[in-house]
Amino acid sequence: MKNAATVPIENLNSEPYSSVVCYPRADSDEIQIRIKELQSLGVEQVEFSGAATAFTLPVMGKGYVGIVAVAHIKGARYALKMQRIDSERESLEHEAELLKLANTVNVGPRFVAVSKRFLVMELIDGDQLEGWLQTHREKVAVKKVLEDILEQCWRLDEISLDHGELSKAPKHLLVNKVDKPFIVDFETASTTRNASNVTSVCQFLFQGNSNVEKEIAAIIEERNRPQLVGLLKNYRRKRTRDAFEDLLSACLT
Incomplete structure (x- = not known):
C-alpha cells in the first residue's frame, strides 16, 4: 500500500495532488475552483489514504464518477467524494439527494455536506464485505450482518x-469495525425505476458465483436455491412484509 498523505487544501494545487483532485488530469483553473468549494464546505485538509490508487496516491475508492478521499473538518474525518472532471454527471448534488433519502430509513453513510463537485459523508472505517468475511467465520456474526443488509434493502424497497x-x-457493501454493514455509493440510484434491492442483493449473496457467495456458503452452508428462486418470485409479486420474512428465513435459517 502506498504511503498516506494529509495535505492542507491550499497545497492541493501542486502535484501529484491536483491531478487526483481534478482526476484524471490537472487543470490550473479547475483546481482553484475546487479549492474554493472545499473551503466553502469547511474542509481544512484532504487525506489521501486507502486500498485503491489514483496515479501515485492511495485513495479510499475510484469509480467512473468520482474519487473518494478523506476530508478533515474541525478535527473529524469524513469520506470525501470528488467528481472526476471527465464525468458525464452535471454535479454530485443529485447523488446527495438520493443519499439523504436513504438516510431517512437509516441506510447509507450519513450525509454531511455537498457542493457541485464534492460530497462529504460519514467515513465508514472498515472493509468490503468480501474482506470482512475472510476474517469473520462465526456463523452467528455472519448471519447477523447478512440480516442487517437484507433489512436495509427492504427499507429501500x-x-x-x-x-x-x-x-x-x-x-x-462495507462492514465497519463493530460489524455494522453499510450500503454505499448511490450515484446510480433512482426513485423512478422499480426498486429491486432485496432481490438484487439476494442474488448476489446467495445465488451468484462470486467470491462473496462462496464465502457465505462455506460459513452458513449453501442455501436451497430452488426454494430461494420461488420465494424471490413471490416477493417480487407481492412486495409484502410477510413475503420478505419468508425470504429472509430461507436465506438465514
Whole structure:
C-alpha cells in the first residue's frame, strides 16, 4: 500500500495532488475552483489514504464518477467524494439527494455536506464485505450482518429507492469495525425505476458465483436455491412484509 498523505487544501494545487483532485488530469483553473468549494464546505485538509490508487496516491475508492478521499473538518474525518472532471454527471448534488433519502430509513453513510463537485459523508472505517468475511467465520456474526443488509434493502424497497448496483455489489457493501454493514455509493440510484434491492442483493449473496457467495456458503452452508428462486418470485409479486420474512428465513435459517 502506498504511503498516506494529509495535505492542507491550499497545497492541493501542486502535484501529484491536483491531478487526483481534478482526476484524471490537472487543470490550473479547475483546481482553484475546487479549492474554493472545499473551503466553502469547511474542509481544512484532504487525506489521501486507502486500498485503491489514483496515479501515485492511495485513495479510499475510484469509480467512473468520482474519487473518494478523506476530508478533515474541525478535527473529524469524513469520506470525501470528488467528481472526476471527465464525468458525464452535471454535479454530485443529485447523488446527495438520493443519499439523504436513504438516510431517512437509516441506510447509507450519513450525509454531511455537498457542493457541485464534492460530497462529504460519514467515513465508514472498515472493509468490503468480501474482506470482512475472510476474517469473520462465526456463523452467528455472519448471519447477523447478512440480516442487517437484507433489512436495509427492504427499507429501500419500501421508499421506492433503487440502489441499482446491488446485483454486483462487492464494492457497495462495507462492514465497519463493530460489524455494522453499510450500503454505499448511490450515484446510480433512482426513485423512478422499480426498486429491486432485496432481490438484487439476494442474488448476489446467495445465488451468484462470486467470491462473496462462496464465502457465505462455506460459513452458513449453501442455501436451497430452488426454494430461494420461488420465494424471490413471490416477493417480487407481492412486495409484502410477510413475503420478505419468508425470504429472509430461507436465506438465514
